[in-house]
Amino acid sequence: MPTTLLLFAPIGLPLLAAVSQATGGGRRWSTAVGVATSVLLLTAAAALATEVTRSGPVEAAGGLLSADALSGWMLLVVGAVALLVFASGDRHGVRRNSRWYPIQLHLFIAAMATAVLAGNLGVLWVAVEATTIVTAFLVGHHRTRTALEAAWKYVVLCSVAIALALLGTILLYYAARHAGLSGISALDWSQLAAHAGELDPAVTRIAVGLAVLGFGAKAGLVPLHAWLPDAHSQAPAPISALMSGVLLSVALYAVLRVKLVADAALGPAYLRTLLLILALATLAVAAVLLLTQRDYKRLLAYSSMEHMGLMALGVAVGTKVAIAAVLLHIAGHGLAKTVAFLSSGHLLHQEGTSQIAQVRGLLSRAPVLGGVFGVATLALLGLPPSALFASELGLARALAADGLGWVLVVAFGLVLVAFAAIGTRTAGMLLGGPAAPVVPVDAEAPALVGAGVTAAPAGGAGSTVPAPRPRASESPSPARPARVDLPRTAAIPLVIGLIVVAVLGVTTWPLTDLLTAAATVAGGGS
């Protein structure tokens, strides 16, 4: 059965790649293996998306795995972001000869593919929890004080959040059993949706509330969001890119799936209220903390929270227009944020600091890197022709059409605050005058490089990013290398990524049918 193969391939390919990285042979070709795997993954995703758009949902393994247009869309985003990460070949901030790094990276992608292809709430839960496990050591990769602090916070907060989601899953199973379902199929999306009317409303309300809080925390929504800025700023850039670009959206996809069951059982009002509160609170927290940000990786992390808040608003509204906007936003944000984080990795390597105030006039010193970083930021700010402009416009229309004008005003007011905060800081980095005096923290960087230990000296959060490690071929003056820029091989994939973001903002062809089908799955015909 070719469709069965299409469901297994996106999970099996990264697993095979992980195995190949575990053996000696594959490790010498880790970039090639990564690119090949993600090209195949993207091809399988495209074939699967075509199949489900044309002839409806498919399933395998007795319903444990299934795909509809919504899964197809998410899988395409996972594949595209993975390809971007591998193609840019970014190994800055990654310990050389790290045996586990490429293995964990592929397992991470396999776990995300499993999550979006899960046909069952239980399988989805296991997959989302697996992403926490495989990324724990990726976040703590540098083994510095701050990296360990970030990793600890990440594992504890995310596993507690996901434990809440498990409690929600169990209670939903309890309700489903009393609605006449039994066995593993009681947690299938299709079964739950078909029997939604018979689920006990009181138990279902507790269950879906817990599930949304739990998966929401993994998507960076308040109140359990504190792991996000730490994990994103401490992880190596490719990991930050994958976490921010797709992992957050995969968690939001879980929220969306839960909401579909909840709306059928309880009506849309309950989760709409809960999600509106979470989304606006997330936007508010992100906007306030963006205003005080002095570290550019944390700036990008809080920008992700802002975007997740916006997407959660769209999920809360839940109409077809709103869901289409959310899905477009997931794709646009995934690609643009990946480019931004990958270029921030080069920036950290080149400048030796993650402090915004110490990166000045980048555009004149390193036009390619500055240009890519700048354009990615503009795309994230939602300027046309970025896909985020189109999606935010769609979201605003959906909010207005649904009589949520006050939400629209509050949300976009907060977005404007975030816009100003990110805009002024990035402008300073790209165009600003001479750098502020270098603080002693940076002067210690060369010594640390020699020691081979990237333990950061105590100080502010910004100073705690591991010192860059120059490759042997480079001149050993990491404090402020004279004129370096992004190498062409690294720049081309990033530029292509940005072009895709712009094209998506103008036309969704050839994905229009898929997007419409996916929005219909999640938003109904309304």
Next chain:
Amino acid sequence: MIDHIQALHLAAGVFLLTAVGALWRRQLPAKVRLLVVQGVALAAMIGIIGAQRADLELLAVALGLGVLRAGVMPALIRRALVPLPQEQRETRPVVDVATSLLAAALLTLLAYAVTRPLVALDPTPITAVLPVAVAVVLIGFFTLTTRRRALSQMVGFLLLDNGITATAFLAAGGIPLVVEVGVSFDVLLIVLVLQMLTRRLRATVGTTDLNELRELRD
């Protein structure tokens, strides 16, 4: 001779008391011992439900979970224990012990309040014990948020997880086996990850006191 229900209530009582005990004791080895007792109580509860229904699969699951929760997990945590006197004691908790015990009492009351719709859906002597399981979930959550030793937080996480597992078996006779295996495997891996992180903390920072880690903030 006590019947199944009395035995279930007895096991549930031990289950709740060990959670409160873990909150009360400040010696880390004592907390781990309480976790072993709680694991046995959890396995007993599942075993009693299995015996009452003459369900062999449930009895096997009880045995497996007992080995995992009373044997493997506490052993993993014990390996993260540092054999130094100052590292074996809870540091000054965010909330002191007396207030914590009061909080545990309030959380238990809260558990009775929030589980009323759950019990109402299927009022049997087994689901009547559900509030105890949810109380343990809440106490585990409280332990995690107020204790600042890496090991205490691991204990808190396992309390939370034991509570959730108990909820699953009391409410629905367990979740489907495929999911249960996945969940148990994931929890085991999380504990392994936390244990390895604790060792790295000890190697890099020199202590497992999380109060020492306060650099990342805005």
